[in-house]
Amino acid sequence: MATPFLCKPIEMGATLVVHSLTKYMTGNGTVTGGVVVDSGKFDWSASDKFPSLSAPEPAYHGLTFHQTFGNMAYTFHGIAIGLRDLGMTMNPQAAHYTLMGIETLGLRMEKHVENAVKVAQWLENDPRVTAVTYAGLPSSPWHETAARVYPKGAGALFTFAVKGGYEACVKLVDNLALFSHVANLGDTRSLVIHSASTTHRQLTVEQQIAAGAGPDVVRLSIGIENIEDLLADLDQALAAATA
Numbered sequence: 001m002a003t004p005f006l007c008k009p010i011e012m013g014a015t016l017v018v019h020s021l022t023k024y025m026t027g028n029g030t031v032t033g034g035v036v037v038d039s040g041k042f043d044w045s046a047s048d049k050f051p052s053l054s055a056p057e058p059a060y061h062g063l064t065f066h067q068t069f070g071n072m073a074y075t076f077h078g079i080a081i082g083l084r085d086l087g088m089t090m091n092p093q094a095a096h097y098t099l100m101g102i103e104t105l106g107l108r109m110e111k112h113v114e115n116a117v118k119v120a121q122w123l124e125n126d127p128r129v130t131a132v133t134y135a136g137l138p139s140s141p142w143h144e145t146a147a148r149v150y151p152k153g154a155g156a157l158f159t160f161a162v163k164g165g166y167e168a169c170v171k172l173v174d175n176l177a178l179f180s181h182v183a184n185l186g187d188t189r190s191l192v193i194h195s196a197s198t199t200h201r202q203l204t205v206e207q208q209i210a211a212g213a214g215p216d217v218v219r220l221s222i223g224i225e226n227i228e229d230l231l232a233d234l235d236q237a238l239a240a241a242t243a
């Protein structure tokens with residue numbers, strides 16, 4: 001969800017980074033994909049914990065990946081063994097859409113974050129809303145950590161709680177016109193879901209609350225639309241939901 005625009009894990013000491021390309025990277029909910037980025041910094045042979053890279057591989061005539069490919073060992077193993085055995089190869093059209101999407105990643109993420117902060121602030125000041133859970137707001141216990149880890153903003157996915165609970169949330173989602181009601185996230189279009197009645201409905205109420213998906217909680221993935229349009233849509237839907 002953070003994307004390499006908002007967060008640079010390798011600079012913070014990570015060895016491997018896994019991205020879902022399905023979300024912001026492509027940006028328009030058209031493809032599924034993933035990518036693994038290897039920093040090349042890890043010594044796979046320092047212990048015997050990583051024999052697939054540090055010991056001979058019988059299926060490749062005893063080739064030792066780390067010794068042979070150095071800091072590309074993990075990547076080559078992923079291709080030669082992982083892709084060979086599991087077969088998850090992206091189709092060319094999905095790869096094409098993804099590469100086109102990434103060209104505008106920076107522009108889009110700036111707008112996503114700008115809109116998300118404004119929507120979160122607006123909701124936090126609304127009497128029909130009981131709580132907003134967004135690390136980009138000073139009210140969040142994660143605000144300082146987020147500012148350090150995500151210096152350009154805390155992303156555009158967050159939840160808020162609505163007065164009136166479960167029924168009000170269902171009505172809110174039904175009444176939103178600009179927001180799409182889908183389980184996806186990280187789309188250029190704004191998305192909404194009430195987890196307790198959809199993705200998390202098989203859990204008990206206690207489990208939903210523990211997951212941050214209690215009956216009164218709505219999840220928003222804020223897009224790059226005009227901010228006035230987003231606020232107007234939320235305003236009319238909150239009015240209908242809490243009337």
Ligand SMILES: *Cc1c(COP(=O)(O)O)cnc(C)c1O
Pocket residue numbers: 020021022023032033034183184185
């Ligand atoms: C993100 C997402 C997927 C695909 O997930 P990957 O990150 O590509 O593994 C599938 N379904 C829904 C509803 C999603 O939000």
